[in-house]
Amino acid sequence: MLSLRRRASARARITVVGAATALFAVLTTGVAHAEPPSNDDFDHSTAVTALPFTTTQDTSEATEADDDPSWCQFYEVEGGVWFHHTATEDGYLRATTVGSDHTTVLSANTGERGNLRAADQACDIGSDATITFRATAGTTYYFFVAGYSVTGGALSFALRPVPAVANDAFTAAEPVTALPFTTHPDLSTATFEADEPESSCAYTETVPSVWYSYTPSARTSVTARVEHNDVVVSVYTGASLPELTEVTCMSYSYEPTTFGATAGTTYYLRVTGPRQSSQPTALHLAEAPPLRPYISRSTSEPSVYDNIHFRVESNNWNEEPLSATWDFGDGTTAPATTEGVQHHYTADGVYTVTIVATSPDGRTATASSEVEVETHDVGITRFDVPSSARQGETKTIKVYVANTRYAETATVVLYKRTRDYWTEVGTTTLHVPAHPTRKVQFPFAHTFTPDDALVGKVAFRAQVTLAYPVRDARPMDNEVISIATTVTGSAAMAAA
Structure with missing residues (x-):
């Protein structure tokens, strides 16, 4: 009886397994399993026997091989397909992937599997990748077409001979x-x-x-x-x-x-x-277009105290170095040179500088530029400060400014220094007419402080400037520092 039950149980298990197998077969019936392209591997490369050659194929299931060439593009290369052609004569071959719907990596190789070598400059990347190289009769060329960052897609591949360019020699x-x-x-x-x-x-x-x-x-x-x-x-x-x-x-x-x-x-x-x-x-x-030289100079507001450096230049750098002859407009000239020139005007005025420029290729042109020479020059000629003072005492300080050229508007700023820095005392602006001997007085007053008395000495500094945009041509006489004034305590402190 036990034996019969065991045989019945075994038959039941066999029946269940068989049913499961049958169910799996039913469920998997009709599922498509895509296959790699027929030319997915080097050993199954598509033979191109006649030129020109054109084909299209789906490479979306292309795979990679460990020995696929990587010299054209090492990174981002996905699965690829192969074509090969044996050249029948010396000449140029051109392969393209124009018309593909994805970015491709296209290269041409010679040799054997595992020992492939690059054809000369035969590498390109793009959906329209194109390579052109010189082929040798009897040599077999292997074309590897891979996807760049994608496995593949709708690939168009073409190979044809092309003639040498007519003006090669x-x-x-x-x-x-x-x-x-x-x-x-x-x-x-x-x-x-x-x-x-x-x-x-x-x-x-x-x-x-x-x-x-x-x-x-x-x-x-x-x-x-x-x-x-x-x-x-x-x-x-x-x-x-x-x-x-x-x-x-x-x-x-x-x-x-x-x-x-x-x-x-x-x-x-x-x-x-x-x-x-x-x-x-x-x-x-x-x-070549007409030559258009221009004159540049080192000083924008020249005076009679300046040496002006002139240069001839061009906005087209390939026209340089320009050579030029110079006429400075004051009766003096300079011979042709490619270097800059230097000139000094001895009197104020407006001068026309004229050049005749020549480019290295032989073009010539004339250019001119006006130079206005104007000399503004004021100076401090006298600085009156007290030799001594007491704390709390107010004393007059006078600054004298001379001017011999043009009527000017001048500003004098007075500073004092008791300890480690200068402090502004006051500012005065006056009209200073041009006169050969006259001097204009700028008056100031200062009340000496307890700090002045504590230190015991006060120095004064006067500085004159001209109203913007006028530039003083000789600023070295625009600032004066006095001999220090001795400062003592107040009269009450002295009495005490």
Whole structure:
């Protein structure tokens, strides 16, 4: 009987397990399990056998492998897919992800799994990532396309051959027939020729370059400007690469360089920069604008006691250093120089300073500036203070001011010093006419204090200033400190 119950219990457990298994099968029926793309792994790379090639695919389930290349972008790279192509001839290949709905990391590699090497400058990041590189016949190139900060999405991938840029070689320089001229240099399929000259603006050896030539029919000045942070434009003269001599160059984006161009001479412009760049490049050539020099000086309110330093300058720093001849307007001149000049006017008056300026490229222009020389000069010529006083006694202090040039409004401030600091006693403002011998008296009075008597000595200081904005040309005689006044106690204290 016990044996029968055990067999019945075992059958019941088997029935429950079977029912649970059947229920799980029912619940999981119809659930979709997405698979990684077929070219998710290097070993299953999609073969590109004919060019041009274009494809679209969903890479949202792409995965990562431990040996996926990281040289193009180490951080934020998610799962990727692979394509490969064996070049049938030497030439340039261009791969893009233009049209993708997410940011991609695109690179081209050669070699074998575990030992992949980067193709030259074949790396770019973006939803329109584009790489262009020179391929060698018989070499297989592996293209890794990964997501940047996302696993993937709707990917568009294209690969096609592209021709070398037409003006890659010096002998194939593109002629510029008229100014102004604007072009967009293509450096993606450019190379570096063995004998290309150096540039004084930047290191350009082995950097891709394209060439342009310009031969003016008349003497002119030309500005050359590039729009790109990493692109350099250099200007040369000469008949061949080994003979080239640099005229000028510019490596700062949007800043022009200017050169003088002689009629009948051919000038070669070389544009160098990175092969891969998301920033478009533009080259602008134009006739230089008229030279607009101006005169700067060291003193804004000169007097006959000043040596004035003059300079010729330009708002366009690429036009400097300017040279200039000088006419100071008082019958004196100075020869041409690129340095500043110094001049001293011996009499008050308004003078017109005139220059003829010349830029390094040969442009000339005239500029002038008025200089008003006006000398204001008052001075303290006499300072009367008492030699002694008693506490509580009030005594007169007189300050005399002389003026020989212009009628002035002058202010005298009187200070006293008993201990460690100066204290203002009073202020007086008076009209001071110009006179060869007359002096104007500024009267003050001071009542000596117990503190003055305690110390026993009081010094006075007088300072004269002119009404703003007039500047005193010789301020060294505008302040006087007296011999100290001896101060004793009051008469009552003395009697006591």
